[in-house]
Amino acid sequence: MRLFCFPYAGGGASAYRAWGDDLPQEVEVCPVQLPGRESRLRETPFTGIAPLINALAQALVPYLDLPFALFGHSMGAVISYETAHRLQQERGLHPVQLLVSARRAPQVPPTEEPFHRLPDAEFRQKLRNLNGTPKSILEDAELMRLLLPLLRADFELNDTYVPSASFMLECPITVYGGLADALARRQHLEAWREVTHASFLLRIFPGGHFFFLQESRQSFIRAIAEDLLRFLH
Numbered sequence: 001m002r003l004f005c006f007p008y009a010g011g012g013a014s015a016y017r018a019w020g021d022d023l024p025q026e027v028e029v030c031p032v033q034l035p036g037r038e039s040r041l042r043e044t045p046f047t048g049i050a051p052l053i054n055a056l057a058q059a060l061v062p063y064l065d066l067p068f069a070l071f072g073h074s075m076g077a078v079i080s081y082e083t084a085h086r087l088q089q090e091r092g093l094h095p096v097q098l099l100v101s102a103r104r105a106p107q108v109p110p111t112e113e114p115f116h117r118l119p120d121a122e123f124r125q126k127l128r129n130l131n132g133t134p135k136s137i138l139e140d141a142e143l144m145r146l147l148l149p150l151l152r153a154d155f156e157l158n159d160t161y162v163p164s165a166s167f168m169l170e171c172p173i174t175v176y177g178g179l180a181d182a183l184a185r186r187q188h189l190e191a192w193r194e195v196t197h198a199s200f201l202l203r204i205f206p207g208g209h210f211f212f213l214q215e216s217r218q219s220f221i222r223a224i225a226e227d228l229l230r231f232l233h
Helices: 049-063 075-091 120-130 141-159 186-195 217-232
Strands: 002-006 028-031 068-073 097-101 173-178 200-205
Touching: 002 049, 002 075, 049 075, 068 075, 068 217, 075 097, 075 141, 097 217, 120 141, 173 186, 173 217, 186 200, 200 217
Parallel strands: 002 028, 002 068, 068 097, 097 173, 173 200
Antiparallel strands: none
């Protein structure tokens, strides 16, 4: 099985770098590096979901010769869901499982005001509140000058996202959430069951929005390994 992993806003493929060692050998971890970050820093990032999904749907097809699953955290959850929807609608391809983390279901209205156009000081404070950007980066003026365009582009994609008109999937969905995550509350995670005709599972872990990298990393990795193998076997 191949597991394609999509990043959260401002994140890159390196967030999933260690997963290949942590997950069972039957799972080939394929982190997706989007433009504008890490090794693709000089490329222009996407600011809208439609052109991104157009590019992804074409780029992934050569790698779908094995059973595959899609994982995304926060913004990445939206990308993985829309990618699954596009592959289903246009190519009749279905992931073995869609795995989404720390993101309300696509049909649930946003709970926060858009903030990609906030002044720099307020924008940085929002990043601090999310607790996903290291303090050393937030306090590095030169580094933040380089990263702000990417961060604003990602949050614009997130803020302006409108789900597909026909949003039902045929694949199972597993949802992960942080107990203290104010951006993705339990009832909004539960709502993912409404977008699939197949099975649904919700797992809640201790921690906030970035529980899967911080407070609950080990237990989360064990859970995702268990969930993938259950469908693979």
